Amino acid sequence: MLKKIIIGIYTGLAVFLMSFSTHSSIVPTTTAYQNITEVSWKLLGQIDFVKRKNPHYGEVMYPMVNSTLKALQGKKIKASGFIVPIDSKSYALSKNVFAQCFFCGNAGPETIMGIQFKGSTPRLKTDTYVTIEGTFRYNADDIDDWIYHIENAVITHQK
Numbered sequence: 001m002l003k004k005i006i007i008g009i010y011t012g013l014a015v016f017l018m019s020f021s022t023h024s025s026i027v028p029t030t031t032a033y034q035n036i037t038e039v040s041w042k043l044l045g046q047i048d049f050v051k052r053k054n055p056h057y058g059e060v061m062y063p064m065v066n067s068t069l070k071a072l073q074g075k076k077i078k079a080s081g082f083i084v085p086i087d088s089k090s091y092a093l094s095k096n097v098f099a100q101c102f103f104c105g106n107a108g109p110e111t112i113m114g115i116q117f118k119g120s121t122p123r124l125k126t127d128t129y130v131t132i133e134g135t136f137r138y139n140a141d142d143i144d145d146w147i148y149h150i151e152n153a154v155i156t157h158q159k
Contacts, residue, residue: 077134081129083127085126
């Protein structure tokens with residue numbers, strides 16, 4: 001019972017704190033002098049899914065990435081979000097805090113990006129809010145992988 005109360009309080013606090021965040025509504029813009037496009041979670045969320053057959057899983061929902069994101073493939077981007085540990089050696093960038101991320105049932109797979117750091121992987125705490133710059137890659141075919149990735153990633157701001 002106590003565990004449920006603590007989880008409820010943590011979840012409520014996370015939702016409350018997220019309501020003050022303006023980062024998720026940033027419109028994508030390109031900084032001319034750096035040639036880096038800031039990608040918002042709103043843009044990443046503009047995605048459709050189509051049902052197709054998969055040789056291993058049967059019928060599966062595949063992502064249909066929008067044309068704006070397709071144009072960013074292989075280009076430098078900047079994105080902000082919360083650090084979510086995937087395993088002991090890798091992290092993802094999430095629109096939501098860990099308790100609200102998509103694999104906890106409160107969002108979709110478009111709300112998370114795999115991170116491949118440039119150089120060694122830093123030690124990061126869960127739910128640390130960061131801004132990351134790196135190369136954008138989307139995946140529309142491998143259902144065992146993230147839809148979005150930031151490769152050669154570097155943390156430029158951390159709260």
